[in-house]
Amino acid sequence: MEKPKVALVHDYLVQYGGAEKTLEAVAELFPEAPIYTGIYNPKSLSKALQQRKVIAGDNSLIRKFPKHLTFLMPYVFEHFDLRDYDLIISDGTAWPKGVLTTPSQLHISYIHTPPRFLYGYSVENPQRFKWYYKPAITVIDHFLRIWDYNAAQRPDYLVANSFEIQRRIKKYYARDATVIYPPVESNFKAPTTKNPLQKPYYITVGRLAAYKNTDLLISAFNCLGLPLVIVGTGREEKKLRSIAQNNITFTGKVSESEKHELLANSHGFIFPVEDEDFGIVPIEAMAHGKPVLAHRSGGPLETIEEGKHGEFFDTLTEECLIKAIKNFDANIRANKYNAEAIRVHAQQYSKEGFQQEFSKFVEEKWEEHARVTRGPDNSNCSQ
Numbered sequence: 001m002e003k004p005k006v007a008l009v010h011d012y013l014v015q016y017g018g019a020e021k022t023l024e025a026v027a028e029l030f031p032e033a034p035i036y037t038g039i040y041n042p043k044s045l046s047k048a049l050q051q052r053k054v055i056a057g058d059n060s061l062i063r064k065f066p067k068h069l070t071f072l073m074p075y076v077f078e079h080f081d082l083r084d085y086d087l088i089i090s091d092g093t094a095w096p097k098g099v100l101t102t103p104s105q106l107h108i109s110y111i112h113t114p115p116r117f118l119y120g121y122s123v124e125n126p127q128r129f130k131w132y133y134k135p136a137i138t139v140i141d142h143f144l145r146i147w148d149y150n151a152a153q154r155p156d157y158l159v160a161n162s163f164e165i166q167r168r169i170k171k172y173y174a175r176d177a178t179v180i181y182p183p184v185e186s187n188f189k190a191p192t193t194k195n196p197l198q199k200p201y202y203i204t205v206g207r208l209a210a211y212k213n214t215d216l217l218i219s220a221f222n223c224l225g226l227p228l229v230i231v232g233t234g235r236e237e238k239k240l241r242s243i244a245q246n247n248i249t250f251t252g253k254v255s256e257s258e259k260h261e262l263l264a265n266s267h268g269f270i271f272p273v274e275d276e277d278f279g280i281v282p283i284e285a286m287a288h289g290k291p292v293l294a295h296r297s298g299g300p301l302e303t304i305e306e307g308k309h310g311e312f313f314d315t316l317t318e319e320c321l322i323k324a325i326k327n328f329d330a331n332i333r334a335n336k337y338n339a340e341a342i343r344v345h346a347q348q349y350s351k352e353g354f355q356q357e358f359s360k361f362v363e364e365k366w367e368e369h370a371r372v373t374r375g376p377d378n379s380n381c382s383q
Helices: 018-029 060-064 070-078 134-152 163-173 214-224 237-243 256-264 280-287 318-333 339-349 351-373
Strands: 006-010 035-037 054-056 087-092 106-111 157-160 202-205 228-231 248-252 268-271 292-295 310-313
Touching: 006 018, 018 087, 018 280, 018 351, 070 134, 087 351, 106 351, 134 163, 157 163, 157 351, 202 214, 202 256, 202 280, 214 228, 214 237, 214 248, 214 318, 228 256, 237 248, 256 280, 268 280, 268 318, 280 292, 280 339, 292 318, 310 318, 339 351
Parallel strands: 006 035, 006 087, 035 054, 087 106, 106 157, 202 228, 202 268, 228 248, 268 292, 292 310
Antiparallel strands: none
């Protein structure tokens, strides 16, 4: 049977986070497929992604001012020439779903979230809310929302990375989406080394951006005096280091193996992010048998059972967070959480499980599409 010629489309390839790990898992299913992206910086990527054929639509100006020239990205993605491909699989938040395809092509788009900056969710770069940007931003965002809605109507099928995102897709795009949770590294052996910091600690991992609420977490731990390890870098790092007391350790950027060693040797994971799209790192922590304390919103509500895999706190205030951390700490010291049960729970989000479910979805949709457009003999989606 004839195999479809596949192209992959991704927002930006400039860092290695959850979205890129999802792309990497999809790319393994289609080893011959090139990757189209808006901006490309291979230095920040995994070896597997560095070795793929990448077609970037960026130029030096966009690469230098990506945040200021966001309004140009629809043009970049709409001008990718994908006519030679039978099957287009896009993933991202804003731009990939907007690529242009023909009726004979099948387009499946994996949505991590509708663009947070367009729909009132907290964002990584608070500079866009400065008063001197607001007049221009208001006009640009209005037209980008129109484009975003129209772009979301183009794919034949939408896939959401959580039920939270499925609801957002229904609200903003008036479309149904199938939920397939993203891949999480969840198969680990016991740590090969003891606690690298030589003392018990709590941990948080992520970009040091304003919407991650790491400043609130630092304030709470400053008051409690409990040890906290902060893994990651970002535009807020200098400010956060300046307000942290001696019980708080910053590791900066670490390797994946170092991150998992730190997670494995921690007491538990703290996740103070509001309306998180899914939340991969909390599940990585649970894969090590560690309970999670998270804000009661977004994706973690789907992946954490309160009292069994961790706890939630309701309000993003220092008082509420301190109270929640005290309770969390008391439960951990009382051995309330079953580490093995937490590990088993995390296995359902494995990379292998994602690939099996996503591959089945794509194959079924390709077979349906092929029967209509090409006849019954062109139904094999594997490469």
